Amino acid sequence: MTSKVRRRTLVLGVTATLLLTGCGGNGEPTSSSGGNGLEKTTIKVGAMPVPDPVSLHIAIAKGFFKAEGLTVEPVAITGGAVAGPQIKSGQLDITQNNYVSTLLAVSKGEKFKLVADMYQAAPNTFTIMVPKDSPIQTVADLKGKTVLVNNFRNIATLAVTTQLKVAGLTEKDVKFAEKPFPEMGNALQAGQADAAWITEPFITANQSKLGFRKIADTMTGQTEDLPIAGWMASDEWVQKNPKTLAAFQRAIAKAQELVSNDRKELEAMLPKYTKIDAKTASVITLGTFPTSLSASRLQKVADLMLEYKYLETPIDVKSVIATPSDG
Incomplete structure (x- = not known):
């Protein structure tokens, strides 16, 4: 092998290595290091061990997140009081939270965004x-x-x-x-x-x-039919990770639609992440699982909060919803 060929082979090898490791010339990871050019390919998502966030676990099990190039790591939480600080500190990327707590936090100056719907009330829930x-x-x-x-x-x-x-x-x-x-x-x-x-x-x-x-x-x-809970992230996270957010939104919406049309999917999943056994899962009364955030539906929550003095001034929920994006 001539010296020219050896040099060419070395250059090609280095180039291939850089491409495979996702590094630029300075050795640092590129900003888009995963599938579909996502800003983050692995995210931590807070969820309570109750029926409301069942779509998160179904989206993981069915490979809906994986198809988007996204790995989701569920983190057990006890409620919004804990999840808020974890979102602010970056311990969680996205979390489950009830709408009343989210809107109350926003009214006090917290920079949170609602990124996807989760659960809506039904009779006797x-x-x-x-x-x-x-x-x-x-x-x-x-x-x-x-x-x-x-x-x-x-x-x-x-x-x-x-x-x-x-x-x-x-x-x-x-x-x-x-x-x-x-x-x-x-x-x-x-x-x-x-x-x-x-x-x-x-x-x-x-x-x-x-x-x-x-x-x-x-x-x-x-x-009646009051929206109960959804997925929340910080405004900063939403701005920095539009493609990752869009991937999350698509996968969750697909899982929500599956749950809405086939209760058996929900019944099969509940015993896997909650203490609900299969027999109980088959008889409990559950609400509905909307596939998209509706400002008109969520405004009902904000208006109710204003009426009962949970809010001092009105909130236009459109300002709290993260607009779906293709990144």
């Missing part, structure tokens, strides 16, 4: 329950009583307050106390409170195991 031998029969009987909620000043307290209004009461007529959903049944049974705002699968579990009674469906009247 969020109820006020009491022990079977409780003297409480109606919402009006809650005056002076203690009601358990999973978080203060979020969708739980807002939903209960709308039902108190119907009964001629206000939130000042009851005492709210925080308790995680899995602990509410035992706490109520032990007399630590008088009633609890409960969602599935805990509605079914507490009915079957403890004989709890429902005194009100909190998703009726003003809260």
